[in-house]
Amino acid sequence: MASLDDLKKRISSVKSTQKITKAMKMVAAAKLRRAQESAEKGRPYSDKMNNIILNLLNSISDIENAPKLLSGTGEDKVHLCVVMTSDRGLCGGFNTNIIKKAKQYFQKVLDKGKNLKIITVGTKGYDQLKRLYGDNIIERISFKDSKNVNYFDADRVGKIVIEKFEKKEFDVCTIFYNQFKNVITQIPQEQQIIPLNTSEKDENSSEDNYEFEPEEDEILSNLLPKNISTQIFKAMLENSASEQGSRMSAMDNATRNAGEMVDKLTIEYNRSRQAAITKELIEIISGAESL
Amino acid sequence: MSEEYSVEIVNPEKSFLSKDDVTEVVVPAFEGEIGILKDHISIISFLKPGIIKIFSKSGEESFYVNDGIIEFKNNNLSILTSLILNLKDIDKEKISKIQKSAEEELSKSEINDQEKYLLDQKLEVLNSIN
Numbered sequence: 001m002a003s004l005d006d007l008k009k010r011i012s013s014v015k016s017t018q019k020i021t022k023a024m025k026m027v028a029a030a031k032l033r034r035a036q037e038s039a040e041k042g043r044p045y046s047d048k049m050n051n052i053i054l055n056l057l058n059s060i061s062d063i064e065n066a067p068k069l070l071s072g073t074g075e076d077k078v079h080l081c082v083v084m085t086s087d088r089g090l091c092g093g094f095n096t097n098i099i100k101k102a103k104q105y106f107q108k109v110l111d112k113g114k115n116l117k118i119i120t121v122g123t124k125g126y127d128q129l130k131r132l133y134g135d136n137i138i139e140r141i142s143f144k145d146s147k148n149v150n151y152f153d154a155d156r157v158g159k160i161v162i163e164k165f166e167k168k169e170f171d172v173c174t175i176f177y178n179q180f181k182n183v184i185t186q187i188p189q190e191q192q193i194i195p196l197n198t199s200e201k202d203e204n205s206s207e208d209n210y211e212f213e214p215e216e217d218e219i220l221s222n223l224l225p226k227n228i229s230t231q232i233f234k235a236m237l238e239n240s241a242s243e244q245g246s247r248m249s250a251m252d253n254a255t256r257n258a259g260e261m262v263d264k265l266t267i268e269y270n271r272s273r274q275a276a277i278t279k280e281l282i283e284i285i286s287g288a289e290s291l
Numbered sequence: 292m293s294e295e296y297s298v299e300i301v302n303p304e305k306s307f308l309s310k311d312d313v314t315e316v317v318v319p320a321f322e323g324e325i326g327i328l329k330d331h332i333s334i335i336s337f338l339k340p341g342i343i344k345i346f347s348k349s350g351e352e353s354f355y356v357n358d359g360i361i362e363f364k365n366n367n368l369s370i371l372t373s374l375i376l377n378l379k380d381i382d383k384e385k386i387s388k389i390q391k392s393a394e395e396e397l398s399k400s401e402i403n404d405q406e407k408y409l410l411d412q413k414l415e416v417l418n419s420i421n
Binding site: 038041042044045046048049051052055056150151154155209210211212213214219222223226230233 | 302320321
């Protein structure tokens, strides 16, 4: 059995760990509220963008001559995956969930004998993927320096993706991120952004005839790159809300576990203290008896 | 009959401005400025760098935009833009920062005509407000 002193030390060290996790939980909760707010505020932009694109698609006459970003290259050989993770750890299963989802997709792509290219956003994703897929990673991006998620970071990622597309380096682009549902539930998502998924075309679209200035195609070819940045931005917002939510619940669990551990250790400490006292008493009594 | 309609400006971060009592909006569309009054035909267009002017009952407001896309439908005008600044509380520093990055961009050799045109426009507008 550990000595009293050792137990005391352990109790105090667990207690200080508990203090840290508690503080982290509180910080995450505050950040979560902000992240959630900005995720909600960011929604109108992407919704409207989507709407306009749908309206445009309705009025485009020949879909075959549409920009490549919309219709794709006509091939399906090289897949580009943008895996979005966090830059910091200690957030429960947040990163692991995205990676798991992404790995399933990678396996599917590779099984079909297609080429796989990966861009990682956030350092944690790179750390987890470099061992297995190190050769496939063509770019890694991290926004450690920027405090909040902002559109220009997303635009940077978008521009990299578009540049690569124009150089014909890939045919299909998919992004991976965590969708924020609530504090305890985050759903890893895969979303294809190139070519644009137009299956949800019939929702919300109106029969209105629009006047376009300049021509439809020109607007569309200008709008599509923006849409990609917007989708990435939306994913980043969802991701940051999810990260904070996930960290919050992970830290909450850690705090609770530390509390349980302190309780257990305290009982053990008290027991051994009592045992020591009893032992001493017995020694005194049997010493007195032998006289 | 009232002559007012509603306008909403959104940027990626948030809904920037929303007004119900607008009488006219002038936007710097790609092929020239468009003034939009009530009951304008439905239109989609995209913007070049320039000044958006909003006339309403409560007065006149001007904003600088970097780019954007507008949609007008059923007397609702939506303006989507990645960067928008109110001319009232714009500061010189910010302007010269944008100006500088535009100049840098312009000095690169591998830009196409359209980009060049947009950047020229941007500098012109920035110079006029500076």
